[in-house]
Amino acid sequence: METLTESIIAAGWAERILTEGQLARLLDGTAQRRYNLVNRALHRGELVRLRRGRYRLAASVSGKLAHxxxxxxxxxxxxxxxxxxxxxxxxxxxxxxxxxxxxxxxxxxxxxxxxxxxxxxxxxxxxxxxxxxxxxxxxxxxxxxxxxxxxxxxxxxxxxxxxxxxxxxxxxxxxxxxxxxxxxxxxxxxxxxxxxxxxxxxxxxxxxxxxxxxxx
Structure with a gap:
C-alpha cells in the first residue's frame, strides 16, 4: 500500500503546503483511513503539521524547508x-x-x-x-x-x-x-x-x- 508521503511526492506536491481538502482528493478511502495515514506520517516525522488542517512534507523528505x-x-x-x-x-x-x-x-x-x-x-x-x-x-x-x-x-x-x-x-x-x-x-x-x-x-x-x- 502506498504511503501518504509517497502519494504526495507522486502528485508533484512535495514542496506544497497542503490542506485537508487536497489530501482528501489525493487519497482514496474513508476519512478514517486518511486520518490514519496522516497520523502515521506525522509520527514518522515525514509530515509536519503547520496548524490544524495545514501540512507540509518535512524538509528531510522534500529536500527543502519551506520559506x-x-x-x-x-x-x-x-x-x-x-x-x-x-x-x-x-x-x-x-x-x-x-x-x-x-x-x-x-x-x-x-x-x-x-x-x-x-x-x-x-x-x-x-x-x-x-x-x-x-x-x-x-x-x-x-x-x-x-x-x-x-x-x-x-x-x-x-x-x-x-x-x-x-x-x-x-x-x-x-x-x-x-x-x-x-x-x-x-x-x-x-x-x-x-x-x-x-x-x-x-x-x-x-x-x-x-x-x-x-x-x-
Whole structure:
C-alpha cells in the first residue's frame, strides 16, 4: 500500500503546503483511513503539521524547508508580511528578524510556534476598508506566492502598530539602521496613495510630515 508521503511526492506536491481538502482528493478511502495515514506520517516525522488542517512534507523528505513567508500565508490566509520582516526581506535593514511578522485583517491577534520553523506573529492594524493590500505585492517563493509589503508600507505599518508620532526621516533611518539613500528613494506619489489607508489621525499627520520632508 502506498504511503501518504509517497502519494504526495507522486502528485508533484512535495514542496506544497497542503490542506485537508487536497489530501482528501489525493487519497482514496474513508476519512478514517486518511486520518490514519496522516497520523502515521506525522509520527514518522515525514509530515509536519503547520496548524490544524495545514501540512507540509518535512524538509528531510522534500529536500527543502519551506520559506517562512509561504508558511505564514498558510497559517492565516488573507494576511501579508510586513514590519521588520518585510524590511529585512527587501534589504532595508541589516538584521535578520527572528520571527515572521504579518498584518492580518480583523481584530484578532495570533501567534504560532511551528516545528522546524520559527515564530509567526499576526497583528491587526486600524485600517480603512478597501485599502488593506495597498502597496503589498505578490512575491514568488518556492514555487508558491506570498504577499509582502513594500518598504514604505512596512515602515508605516510599524509606526501604526507602535502608535508613534512621526520621528523624522533621518531619525527613523538612524533608529532602524536604514541606509539614508534608501530613505531618499521614497516617492511622494507613493505616500499619496497611502494617505487614506490608516484610520488614526496620527498616521495621516505622519504621512503629511514625511511628504514635507521629501519635498524639501
Amino acid at each position: 517562512p513567508f509561504v508558511v505564514a500565508q498558510a497559517l492565516r490566509s488573507g494576511s501579508y508580511v510586513s514590519f521588520e520582516s518585510a524590511l529585512s526581506f527587501h534589504g532595508w535593514i541589516p538584521e535578520a528578524v527572528p520571527m515572521t511578522l504579518c498584518v492580518v485583517p480583523g481584530r484578532r491577534r495570533e501567534e504560532f510556534e511551528v516545528p522546524q520553523f520559527q515564530t509567526f506573529r499576526f497583528l491587526p492594524l486600524a485600517l480603512n476598508p478597501g485599502f488593506f493590500l495597498e502597496a503589498v505585492e505578490r512575491v514568488q517563493l518556492d514555487e508558491q506566492v506570498a504577499l509582502v509589503a513594500r518598504p514604505l508600507r512596512a515602515l508605516l505599518d510599524r509606526l501604526c502598530l507602535l502608535k508613534r508620532d512621526w520621528p523624522g526621516l533621518m531619525e527613523l533611518a538612524w533608529e532602524m539602521r536604514i541606509d539614508p539613500d534608501l530613505m531618499a528613494s521614497l516617492r511622494r506619489d507613493d505616500l499619496e496613495a497611502l494617505r487614506p489607508l490608516y484610520r488614526h489621525g496620527r498616521m495621516r499627520a505622519a504621512i503629511e510630515a514625511m511628504e514635507r520632508e521629501l519635498a524639501s
